[in-house]
Amino acid sequence: MMKWYENRIASAINGTNPMVMAELKGGYAVFGDVQFLPGYSVLLPKRNVSSLNELDISERIAFLRDMNILGDAILYACKAQRINYDILGNTDNFLHAHVFPRYETEDYQRLKKPVWLYSPDHWHDSKYRYNPQKHDQLRNKITSYLLKVSD
Numbered sequence: 001m002m003k004w005y006e007n008r009i010a011s012a013i014n015g016t017n018p019m020v021m022a023e024l025k026g027g028y029a030v031f032g033d034v035q036f037l038p039g040y041s042v043l044l045p046k047r048n049v050s051s052l053n054e055l056d057i058s059e060r061i062a063f064l065r066d067m068n069i070l071g072d073a074i075l076y077a078c079k080a081q082r083i084n085y086d087i088l089g090n091t092d093n094f095l096h097a098h099v100f101p102r103y104e105t106e107d108y109q110r111l112k113k114p115v116w117l118y119s120p121d122h123w124h125d126s127k128y129r130y131n132p133q134k135h136d137q138l139r140n141k142i143t144s145y146l147l148k149v150s151d
Helices: 008-013 057-078 120-124 132-150
Strands: 020-023 027-031 041-045 082-087 097-102
Touching: 008 027, 008 041, 020 132, 027 057, 027 132, 041 057, 057 082, 057 097, 057 132
Parallel strands: none
Antiparallel strands: 020 027, 027 041, 041 097, 082 097
């Protein structure tokens, strides 16, 4: 049996992805596996495609709109300085949009650079992994915002 994280989109669609916060018109808002920038989240599409270009125009509009709404939710919940949006697909060959809060408390030099330049331990060290006891209050705040605006 496949684990939910082996196909994040399929598991969001079938309801087995525990990181899903809300189903929106254009995708699934999911809380990030790592939280060294608290509130980091990802938007997954409603169907498994490898790039934004594979969606028809109405699907693209809905996906990009929801990416922005997820950013609004994170900005509201985290009181971040700004939000960074990133759609890459270089490592994981499926459409997904990273939505990163950026904080004034980050080192100034680091804040000017992409999140991907954080050291590898930020992506792999267990102390930065999602932990319900540490992160669910923030996750719930983001989810509440998403549910309120998606009605």
